[in-house]
Amino acid sequence: MKNFRKPAFFSNFKSKIIRNFRKPSTGDDAFKLLTAGFASSIFILLGLMVYELVRGSELSIQRFGIGFLTGTKWDPAISQVFGVLPLILGTLVTSAIALLIGVPISLGIGLALSEYAPRRFGFVISFLVELLAAIPSVIYGLWGIFTLIPFLRNGVYPGLHTALGFVPLFSGPIYGGGVLTGGIILAIMIIPTVSAISRDVFSAVPNAQREAAISLGATKWETAKTVVSYARAGVISAVILGLGRAIGETMAVTMVIGNKFQVLPASLFDGWYTMAAIIANEFTEATYDLYVNALVEVGLVLFFIALIINVLARLIVWRSLRLVRGIAKE
Amino acid sequence: MLVLVYLALIVALIPLFSILGEVVLKGANSINFNFLTQPTPTVGETGGGVANAVQGTLITVGLASFIGIPLGLLSGIFLSEYGEARISSVVRFFNDVLSGFPSILVGIFAYALIVTVIGFSVTAAAFSLAIIMLPIVTRTTEEALKLVPATLREAAIALGIPRWKTTVYVALSGAKRGIATGTLLAVARIAGESAPVLITVGYWRWWFAGLNQPAANLALNIYIFAISPFENWIALAWGSALVLVIIIVGINAVVRVLTREKYP
Numbered sequence: 001m002k003n004f005r006k007p008a009f010f011s012n013f014k015s016k017i018i019r020n021f022r023k024p025s026t027g028d029d030a031f032k033l034l035t036a037g038f039a040s041s042i043f044i045l046l047g048l049m050v051y052e053l054v055r056g057s058e059l060s061i062q063r064f065g066i067g068f069l070t071g072t073k074w075d076p077a078i079s080q081v082f083g084v085l086p087l088i089l090g091t092l093v094t095s096a097i098a099l100l101i102g103v104p105i106s107l108g109i110g111l112a113l114s115e116y117a118p119r120r121f122g123f124v125i126s127f128l129v130e131l132l133a134a135i136p137s138v139i140y141g142l143w144g145i146f147t148l149i150p151f152l153r154n155g156v157y158p159g160l161h162t163a164l165g166f167v168p169l170f171s172g173p174i175y176g177g178g179v180l181t182g183g184i185i186l187a188i189m190i191i192p193t194v195s196a197i198s199r200d201v202f203s204a205v206p207n208a209q210r211e212a213a214i215s216l217g218a219t220k221w222e223t224a225k226t227v228v229s230y231a232r233a234g235v236i237s238a239v240i241l242g243l244g245r246a247i248g249e250t251m252a253v254t255m256v257i258g259n260k261f262q263v264l265p266a267s268l269f270d271g272w273y274t275m276a277a278i279i280a281n282e283f284t285e286a287t288y289d290l291y292v293n294a295l296v297e298v299g300l301v302l303f304f305i306a307l308i309i310n311v312l313a314r315l316i317v318w319r320s321l322r323l324v325r326g327i328a329k330e
Numbered sequence: 331m332l333v334l335v336y337l338a339l340i341v342a343l344i345p346l347f348s349i350l351g352e353v354v355l356k357g358a359n360s361i362n363f364n365f366l367t368q369p370t371p372t373v374g375e376t377g378g379g380v381a382n383a384v385q386g387t388l389i390t391v392g393l394a395s396f397i398g399i400p401l402g403l404l405s406g407i408f409l410s411e412y413g414e415a416r417i418s419s420v421v422r423f424f425n426d427v428l429s430g431f432p433s434i435l436v437g438i439f440a441y442a443l444i445v446t447v448i449g450f451s452v453t454a455a456a457f458s459l460a461i462i463m464l465p466i467v468t469r470t471t472e473e474a475l476k477l478v479p480a481t482l483r484e485a486a487i488a489l490g491i492p493r494w495k496t497t498v499y500v501a502l503s504g505a506k507r508g509i510a511t512g513t514l515l516a517v518a519r520i521a522g523e524s525a526p527v528l529i530t531v532g533y534w535r536w537w538f539a540g541l542n543q544p545a546a547n548l549a550l551n552i553y554i555f556a557i558s559p560f561e562n563w564i565a566l567a568w569g570s571a572l573v574l575v576i577i578i579v580g581i582n583a584v585v586r587v588l589t590r591e592k593y594p
Contacts, residue, residue, distance in 0.1 A: 031494030035408035038401055039421050042468070045461060046424055049435070052442040108338025116335055125339060127586055132346050134582040136522025138552045139571050143349045145556055146356075146564075188345045195342070221331035241430065248432025250525040251553055276434050280525055283438075284532050299438045310430045314423060 050303070057297035059290050068297060072263045074278075076286070082294035084275065084301060086263045090179075091274040091302075094253065095246040097183025102190045103239055107228070109191070110198025115224050126199070133192035141255030144185050149176040149256060152184075157269060172267030175258065180268040182257035186249055190242035197241060197317070201234030202227055237316035244309040248302070250276040275302040350575065357572025360565045370535045370546060376562055380570050382537045386545030389538055390455050390531075391521050398460035398520075399467055399513055406471025406509075411497050413472075422472075429465035436461050437526030445530055450544045454530035459520040466519065470512020474505035511585045518581040522574060524549035548574050 054061075060068065064082065071083015109129060113122050153176035164170040205227045213223040228235065258271020259281060265272045275298050286292040364379050371378025405425075409418055440458035444451065478501045486496040502509070527550045534544040548570050555567035 027495070028493045031497070032408075032412060035404045035411070036417070038404035039408040039468075040417075041401060042405065042421055042424050042428060042464070045464075046428060048443075049439045052439050053435070056438070056442045105338045105342050108335045109342055112335045112339050116332060127583075128343055128346060130586060131579060131582060132342070134518065134579055135346075135349060136524070136549055136574060136578060138522070138524045138549050138556070139349065139353065139575060142552055142556045142567055142571055143345075143352055147348060147352050188342075191342050224331075244430050248430075248434070250432065250434045255553070255557060276432055276525070279434050279438070280528055283441075283529050296438055296442070299435050302432060303435050306430070306432055306435075307427070310427045313430075314426050318423075 053296060053300040053303055057293050057300050060293035060297040063290065064294075068294075069301065074261050076282070076291050076294075080290060082290075082297075084298055086261060087273055087275045087278055087298060088301065088305075089264070090257075090272040091247055091276070091305075094179060094182045094186055094257065094272070094274060095243055097180065097268075098186030098190055098246045099239060099243060100187075101184060102187035102242065103194060105187070106191050106194035106238070106242070107198055107235065109195040110202050111224050111228070113195075113199040114202035115220070115227065126196075129192050129195055132188070133196075137189070137249060137251040138255075140185055140189060140252035144181065144252060144256040145177075148185065149181060152176060152181055161269075169268050172265075172269050174269045175271065177256045177258045177271060178269045179257065179265050179272045182253050182272070182274075185252050185256055186246045189249060189252060190245050193245050194238045194242040197238035198231075198235055201231040201238065204234075205230050233316055233319065237313045240309055240313035240316065244306055244313060247309065248276060248306050250280050253277050254280050275299075350579070353568065353571045353575050356565075356568040357570075357575075360569030361572065365566075365569055369537060370551065370566075371562065372535065373560065378562065378566065380548065380551065380566065380573065382535070383546040383548045383551045383570065384573065385538055386452070386534065387521060387548040389545060390452050390459065390527070390547060391517060393452065393456035393541070394459035394463060394520055395513075395517055397456065398463040398516070401460070402464050402467025402513075402516075403471050403509070405464070405468040407475065407497060407502075409468065409472040410475035411493075411501075425465045425468050428461075429469070431462075432525075433458075433462055433523055434525040434529065437529035440526060440530050448542045450530060450532045451542045452531070452538075452545045453541050455527045455545075455547070458526035458530055459523060462523060462526065463516040463520050466516040467513055470515070471505070471509050474508025474512060475501055477508060478504040508589070511589050514581050514585050518578045518585075522549050522578050524553050528553065 060082065064071065068083060069088070070085055071081065072085050073079070073081045073083050074086075075081050109125070113126060117125060153174060157174045157176075157180075160170050161174060209226060209230050210223050213226045218226070253274055254277035257274065257277060259273055259277060260271030261273045261278070262271075279295055279298055279302075283292075283295050286295055364377055366379060366384075367381050368377065368379035369382035370380070405421070409422060409425075412418060436458045439461070440454045444454035444457055448454075482500055482504055483496050486500045487493065491500070524547070527547045531544040531547060531550065533550070533554055534546045536546070538545045552567050552570050552574070555563040555570070558564065
């Protein structure tokens with residue numbers, strides 16, 4: 001269908017837009033340009049963020065180079081030497097503990113919501129789990145300091161200490177806060193994320209899979225296991241997304257982890273430090289340029305770690321959801 | 331095995347009820363008339379309240395919404411209306427990446443961009459909160475617009491309405507419920523953010539003093555009071571937490587109940 005009255009002000013460059021059934025109007029083009037401009041603000045923001053993070057850490061990068069990543073001293077007062085290896089370790093270890101505790105619980109919830117629970121009960125449960133996600137980080141921290149820590153210090157940790165004290169991990173003095181407490185609070189915070197994605201991924205598994213398992217005589221649990229195995233790519237990406245969330249978590253962690261800068265803690269009950277926590281604690285008190293630059297460089301390292309994890313997770317989520325839906329359409 | 335699965339549920343819900351219970355119990359003790367009308371007390375002073383923090387939070391969140399909502403709305407419209415373009419999938423991807431970002435880094439960004447120019451200020455805090463809210467609003471707008479049935483748009487176009495008018499007048503009004511609820515959720519989210527506010531505003535004990543000055547913030551105050559050694563500050567922290575929980579969890583509960591009703 002050719003449009004014979006080709007408007008004069010459109011050049012051949014815009015012939016793709018003209019190949020329309022309607023007479024094109026400048027209002028359409030203007031609107032598309034306007035919304036496209038706003039949508040590209042997302043790139044611009046991300047790009048600017050990287051630029052500012054790099055520019056703001058110039059001094060520190062010049063001064064320390066790669067030694068920043070392997071350095072183990074953080075001394076703003078006397079020798080003005082900064083190194084982030086303990087922080088990277090602290091961040092990764094607390095996140096790993098969070099995953100160890102939180103992922104099994106989240107998978108259980110995901111299974112409960114997709115396989116076991118009746119419909120309305122499932123709605124209430126999802127609602128409550130999403131409520132966990134709505135609680136701000138500071139309130140987790142507040143609760144952590146005044147409820148969780150006393151509970152762990154008086155009730156749980158002494159038990160762990162006596163039972164597992166032969167392992168160096170559980171043999172130090174008990175302060176209440178510390179690495180394990182940080183991991184526990186992070187675990188609670190990632191449960192909503194990981195369980196919501198798991199539930200979605202499990203629900204997207206086609207019923208044919210479950211029916212096939214049942215027809216072969218599988219019990220409900222064995223069927224559930226096949227569902228999890230079918231959706232394992234989605235589960236992995238949910239876990240990685242939870243990891244991304246745990247790594248960036250600032251306030252709740254800094255309130256319970258003890259904020260102790262050391263290469264390795266004496267035990268799981270000892271204090272430690274994470275990248276996000278050190279930025280939150282010291283940024284407003286950084287009095288000279290190199291100090292601020294060092295903190296911004298910590299942010300830059302955190303940025304790259306979080307970016308890699310988020311990109312990885314999103315890629316796997318997209319691919320696995322498309323895969324499952326693609327097969328389901330057959 | 332069934333037992334284990336339901337056990338996981340219980341283990342996850344215990345902290346939820348513990349947090350909400352503690353906040354209500356300990357916070358209710360602090361709420362009285364003084365609490366709601368007095369500004370923050372100094373070190374060692376008794377009494378005091380959160381009035382200036384509530385004022386500061388309202389202004390900061392309001393400014394952030396003023397920036398973030400139009401930005402997110404238009405981005406979401408682009409993604410849903412022109413979603414087949416190659417650039418759309420890239421925008422969607424980076425939107426998802428941005429939404430999972432550590433909020434403290436957004437704070438550093440706002441610091442580098444705004445605080446180095448005009449100092450610690452409400453503007454810097456609002457800017458950082460707007461960046462945090464942008465991906466959420468974009469995604470919910472796109473989802474809400476996608477749910478508008480194609481027949482509605484086709485009818486409008488059949489009547490000769492240009493495409494952009496179809497989007498603005500027809501599709502948007504069809505999606506306004508979804509967009510409104512999504513936006514409310516985003517606002518609830520940023521009302522509780524304290525990490526970027528810590529970096530862009532520091533601490534402020536007085537009433538609102540201008541957009542280029544700092545302002546008090548409810549979430550930030552909770553942090554500062556909770557780690558302090560003063561009894562009355564800690565009591566204020568619990569009270570502020572109760573106020574914040576009522577607002578945020580209230581918005582979330584209302585929104586999620588409203589949106590569930592639509593889908594049988």
